[in-house]
Amino acid sequence: QSALTQPPSASGSPGQSVTISCTGTSSDVGYYNYVSWYQHHPGKAPKLLIYEVRKRPSGVPDRFSGSKSGNTASLTVSGLQAEDEADYHCSSYAGSNTLVFGGGTKLTVL
């Protein structure tokens, strides 16, 4: 149950696009299409943005998109807005009824 690898920080200016990576192994991200992404404003409840690699729950803007290649999943935030400044966490099903998260990425809107 080793944590997925995310960059500790990312940044972009309003209107730009930013991509956050999430690297696992062939036993989790690379094997299962059960990667999720969460947005977390400190002090609030985390919010599900993406599930099953690229699906968005209702109400999540299409500015948020997910993808996967090999052992690495990615979250792209397009048309950055000030309210997108938050921590972003990825997770993947890791088999044997376990879940693994990444270390989180702090997104700063410049």
Add this chain to the structure above:
Amino acid sequence: QVHLVESGGGVVQPGQSLRLSCAASGFSFSSYGMQWVRQGPGKGLEWVAAISHDGNNKYYADSVKGRFTFSRDNSRNTLFLQMTSLRTEDTAVYYCAKGWWMEGLENWGQGTMVTVSS
């Protein structure tokens, strides 16, 4: 509207026990698997445990296996996390969440803080 409210956090010494609760409302509680996730100070999220909709199947992270017990009372729409033999590394905000592996954790509570310190 789904609402999850954790309670029971506090400050305890290493080796002691604590029981967390999570009160759920706004959905058919007995139809959904539920999970606990924690976030230590300055750390990322860490999956802790999962329980099936009927409470018959429970799964734990290696870091808590044998020390934590996850249960649910579907008549009271409440989850419980019994934590024993607590360690300093268990210090974290504990969140309960609704959801399972495939569809992601679609709703979360605001968390309850557990501090393990001598």
